[in-house]
Amino acid sequence: MNNLENLKDYVDNNMKSIRITDNTKKNIHYKIRKNKHNRLKLAAVIILPIMILSLLAFNEQISYAAQKLFSYLPGTNKIFYNDGENKVYGLLGSVELSDKEKYIKVNTAYNEDKTVTLTMEGNVTIENEIERYITIVDEENNKAKLISSDIIINLDDYQWSARCTYEFRKVANNFNIIYDKFNIPVIMTELPEIPLENHNYISAQNINADIAVVTGYVENKLEVSILSQSSDEVKSISFPLKDIYLLDSKGNKFYSIDNNNENILYFDKKLENGIKLVIPHIFITDNDVRSNVNISKYDSLPVKFSLGDNELVINNAEWGEYNEKFNYRTTENNNYRMEEKAQKIKLAISKSLEGTNELKLQNISADANKNQLNEYMAEDVRVIWDDPYRDADSQISEEENIKIIISNIKNIQDKVDITFYAPVYSTCDKVIIPLRP
Amino acid sequence: MGRKILTEEHFNSLINEYGTEILRLCFLYLKDYQLAEDACQDTFLKVYKSFHSFNGLSTEKTWITKICINTCKNYLRNPWKRKVTLENKEFIQEAVSDKEIFAELEKSELFNSIMKLRKNYKEIILMYYYQQLSVNEISQILDISESNAFTRLSRARQLLKDELGGIIYE
Numbered sequence: 001m002n003n004l005e006n007l008k009d010y011v012d013n014n015m016k017s018i019r020i021t022d023n024t025k026k027n028i029h030y031k032i033r034k035n036k037h038n039r040l041k042l043a044a045v046i047i048l049p050i051m052i053l054s055l056l057a058f059n060e061q062i063s064y065a066a067q068k069l070f071s072y073l074p075g076t077n078k079i080f081y082n083d084g085e086n087k088v089y090g091l092l093g094s095v096e097l098s099d100k101e102k103y104i105k106v107n108t109a110y111n112e113d114k115t116v117t118l119t120m121e122g123n124v125t126i127e128n129e130i131e132r133y134i135t136i137v138d139e140e141n142n143k144a145k146l147i148s149s150d151i152i153i154n155l156d157d158y159q160w161s162a163r164c165t166y167e168f169r170k171v172a173n174n175f176n177i178i179y180d181k182f183n184i185p186v187i188m189t190e191l192p193e194i195p196l197e198n199h200n201y202i203s204a205q206n207i208n209a210d211i212a213v214v215t216g217y218v219e220n221k222l223e224v225s226i227l228s229q230s231s232d233e234v235k236s237i238s239f240p241l242k243d244i245y246l247l248d249s250k251g252n253k254f255y256s257i258d259n260n261n262e263n264i265l266y267f268d269k270k271l272e273n274g275i276k277l278v279i280p281h282i283f284i285t286d287n288d289v290r291s292n293v294n295i296s297k298y299d300s301l302p303v304k305f306s307l308g309d310n311e312l313v314i315n316n317a318e319w320g321e322y323n324e325k326f327n328y329r330t331t332e333n334n335n336y337r338m339e340e341k342a343q344k345i346k347l348a349i350s351k352s353l354e355g356t357n358e359l360k361l362q363n364i365s366a367d368a369n370k371n372q373l374n375e376y377m378a379e380d381v382r383v384i385w386d387d388p389y390r391d392a393d394s395q396i397s398e399e400e401n402i403k404i405i406i407s408n409i410k411n412i413q414d415k416v417d418i419t420f421y422a423p424v425y426s427t428c429d430k431v432i433i434p435l436r437p
Numbered sequence: 438m439g440r441k442i443l444t445e446e447h448f449n450s451l452i453n454e455y456g457t458e459i460l461r462l463c464f465l466y467l468k469d470y471q472l473a474e475d476a477c478q479d480t481f482l483k484v485y486k487s488f489h490s491f492n493g494l495s496t497e498k499t500w501i502t503k504i505c506i507n508t509c510k511n512y513l514r515n516p517w518k519r520k521v522t523l524e525n526k527e528f529i530q531e532a533v534s535d536k537e538i539f540a541e542l543e544k545s546e547l548f549n550s551i552m553k554l555r556k557n558y559k560e561i562i563l564m565y566y567y568q569q570l571s572v573n574e575i576s577q578i579l580d581i582s583e584s585n586a587f588t589r590l591s592r593a594r595q596l597l598k599d600e601l602g603g604i605i606y607e
Contacts, residue, residue, distance in 0.1 A: 003547075004547070004562070004566045004594070004597075005566065007547075007548070007551075007562075007563075007566040007567050008566065008567050008568075008569060010542075010545060010548065011461065011465070011542065011548075011567055012461070014538065014541050014542045015461050015464065015538060015542075017538065018457070018460055018461050018464055018470070018473075018538065019456075019457045019460065020452060020453070020456030020457045020460055020477075024456070024460070024474065024477065024478065025449070025452055025456075027474075027478050028452065028478045028481045028482060028485075031478055031479075031482045032482060032485050101486075154507065158487070158490055324591075324595075407595075
């Protein structure tokens with residue numbers, strides 16, 4: 001098969017054995033019955049916390065560990081520093097209010113000074129205007145002010161989740177969430193302080209970040225949550241989850257059998273004396289720097305430009321013409337084909353960095369000025385060749401160059417304005433974190 | 438709240454009409470028969486639970502596909518939970534060999550390349566060419582503008598062309 005239009009026939013012919021059977025139908029009806037049975041009555045349910053923290057205790061010295069107090073609230077992926085004066089309060093567990101099929105659930109809550117941050121989910125009506133429907137009041141009935149909210153609504157089943165920060169007049173450790181005639185009391189408790197003497201924590205000075213590790217067991221698998229916090233808000237930290245491993249005292253490596261996007265890894269290995277978590281490198285993305293560069297066909301190369309603190313060099317710019325073809329089916333099922341002359345430019349950018357041996361530039365993002373890209377009208381829709389998911393176009397080559405291809409530039413352009421942004425760095429050294437058995 | 442009623446007869450007709458296609462889409466998405474089975478069952482469970490919210494502005498197929506895609510994405514996002522769920526399965530299906538089916542499908546270089554595409558490109562190719570949905574319907578499913586859906590489809594095809602050295606017919 002080399003024709004996309006034959007894909008359906010090809011797949012169906014090869015998947016004849018995959019079909020809905022009576023057993024599948026039986027399973028679906030079984031799940032429906034089970035679901036009805038499990039429906040909760042009107043109740044506020046407080047689920048007791050999973051005190052993963054109890055697994056954090058420390059008994060072995062390592063040279064680079066910091067003497068710090070911190071608190072951790074499961075579910076927040078956040079480290080709270082504790083200066084001994086201002087205690088951190090959080091909701092240990094979750095609170096749920098449900099009425100027949102409708103519910104609101106508070107998954108996490110914690111305060112920082114006079115603000116309280118909540119993550120909630122539910123399926124009651126909020127219509128993207130959470131303030132209109134949900135009110136937060138302190139114990140004296142003073143209404144808190146919503147200062148930020150981030151809401152995602154899945155319209156399939158009207159399931160929403162929200163992260164909101166409210167500000168009270170004064171520090172509030174207990175408060176009420178009011179929805180319609182319902183009142184959900186939220187009682188936060190002081191988060192236990194964890195003295196991070198020697199294990200499960202490292203302060204990575206080279207990237208100004210703190211990394212803590214929380215461990216626990218789920219279904220006999222070791223669950224390792226990696227928490228990180230950069231002191232620089234515009235920089236985000238990520239980890240190469242598949243490359244992270246446990247190293248036992250005999251030098252054996254154990255890679256995770258599973259991981260999720262929230263920096264939680266699962267290992268088929270138990271904690272033991274001398275075991276360490278090894279993070280081969282850490283990625284840091286600087287979201288606050290950008291640089292505009294004009295590249296002309298007539299420029300002599302190399303062209304230097306700055307991105308943040310880095311001096312980068314465009315060593316090569318290869319222009320090429322091609323026909324951009326676009327074939328689509330209309331809503332009436334007619335096939336429609338468009339073809340337009342276009343250009344693409346392939347850039348090779350030197351990623352050698354001056355001034356640091358600790359961080360290595362791994363990648364950068366680049367966008368061309370939209371006015372210089374092809375666009376057309378299709379079924380009254382203005383289409384421009386710009387895709388927010390285009391990050392696959394940049395590649396790291398073995399020659400220490402970053403290669404970036406920008407395509408669908410208008411054929412008449414003999415120059416293009418490119419914005420470079422979001423450089424991604426990786427640390428050169430391994431980060432090794434001893435884990436408490 | 439005026440609820441739309443989903444009769445058992447209508448629900449069964451939805452399973453009969455779209456079930457196999459949804460199951461196969463789940464399989465293409467998840468590449469694992471047992472997971473695909475679970476995802477397909479969860480899709481229809483959600484169809485049953487939220488039929489009252491189906492507003493009729495899209496076709497039933499579009500609406501069910503959207504639920505299916507979101508379910509599969511959740512499965513991919515949370516691999517641990519789905520593994521735990523599997524262990525508690527109430528019914529065990531007869532074995533279907535994932536590997537054999539995929540080995541057969543992957544004899545086609547084009548199919549192979551589709552499967553290697555990044556998730557957002559793969560899904561749009563599958564929806565457009567396998568499910569035969571229009572760009573307008575795909576934009577509803579993915580909650581993106583039609584323009585964006587056009588662009589994404591175009592890029593997916595371009596990537597396939599690049600991968601296959603330009604040999605691709607549309």
